[in-house]
Amino acid sequence: MKLELETIPVWDxxxxxxxxxxxxxxxxxxxxxxxxxxxxxxxxxETRVKVNEHGFCTKHWQLLAAxxxxxxxxxxxxxxxxMTRSKAEKSINNLLGTKTPRGAKKAIQAFKQEMEAREKGCxxxxxxxxxxxxxxxxxxxxxxxDEAFRQALQEGKGFCLHHFQLLLEKxxxxxxxxxxxxxxxxxxxxEVFNLDRIAKDVYWMTQKYKSENMDKPWNGCEDAHKRSxxxxxxxxxxxxxx
Numbered sequence: 001m002k003l004e005l006e007t008i009p010v011w012d013x014x015x016x017x018x019x020x021x022x023x024x025x026x027x028x029x030x031x032x033x034x035x036x037x038x039x040x041x042x043x044x045x046e047t048r049v050k051v052n053e054h055g056f057c058t059k060h061w062q063l064l065a066a067x068x069x070x071x072x073x074x075x076x077x078x079x080x081x082x083m084t085r086s087k088a089e090k091s092i093n094n095l096l097g098t099k100t101p102r103g104a105k106k107a108i109q110a111f112k113q114e115m116e117a118r119e120k121g122c123x124x125x126x127x128x129x130x131x132x133x134x135x136x137x138x139x140x141x142x143x144x145x146d147e148a149f150r151q152a153l154q155e156g157k158g159f160c161l162h163h164f165q166l167l168l169e170k171x172x173x174x175x176x177x178x179x180x181x182x183x184x185x186x187x188x189x190x191e192v193f194n195l196d197r198i199a200k201d202v203y204w205m206t207q208k209y210k211s212e213n214m215d216k217p218w219n220g221c222e223d224a225h226k227r228s229x230x231x232x233x234x235x236x237x238x239x240x241x242x
Contacts, residue, residue: 022136027236042076084118128236137170160231160232
């Protein structure tokens with residue numbers, strides 16, 4: 001499937017000098033996804049059918065519930081819960097009817113499988129994943145086509161390790177075979193340089209709490225603990241959206 005290029009947000013991301021502009025773009029994608037299901041869309045029958053069928057992951061149900069839009073969330077929860085009860089009716093009846101340890105174990109396993117299937121396919125995660133696919137594709141594509149972008153990416157702060165991995169995986173499907181090795185080398189070089197920078201910053205933060213260093217300058221490391229966690233884990237990852 002051919003992906004649509006997203007050159008403007010990707011270029012803006014590179015120019016932002018963020019620790020991981022893909023995390024920033026995913027934060028925007030999440031905000032947009034939540035806003036869609038907190039708005040008038042919940043009155044649309046097609047939207048309600050999608051919510052009833054797929055629902056949201058735990059994280060996004062919680063964010064929707066915390067968004068101070070109780071009516072829309074209640075409408076979605078009402079019909080989603082009803083659909084969940086309907087789909088799990090057989091499994092629940094089997095749990096109610098267990099009479100032996102073996103029967104109970106079998107009923108529990110069946111209910112577990114029902115719940116695991118039910119909890120896959122978060123609509124917000126899926127929308128985020130579609131945008132992430134386009135952003136990752138565009139980043140690789142621009143690196144291969146635009147020397148200015150290549151230079152800007154090399155001079156940037158790299159990515160969280162999760163999105164760094166995704167870019168490496170995507171490159172062979174986007175770039176010509178003659179460019180893949182150079183892309184991997186250049187991107188890894190930038191990533192290692194910035195991992196070393198983060199490591200240096202967070203180390204100095206640990207030293208600043210020693211009595212002999214309390215009067216020394218922070219050198220911009222006041223938030224090094226947050227930046228190091230973001231770099232290691234990614235602030236906005238899409239995990240198992242389908």
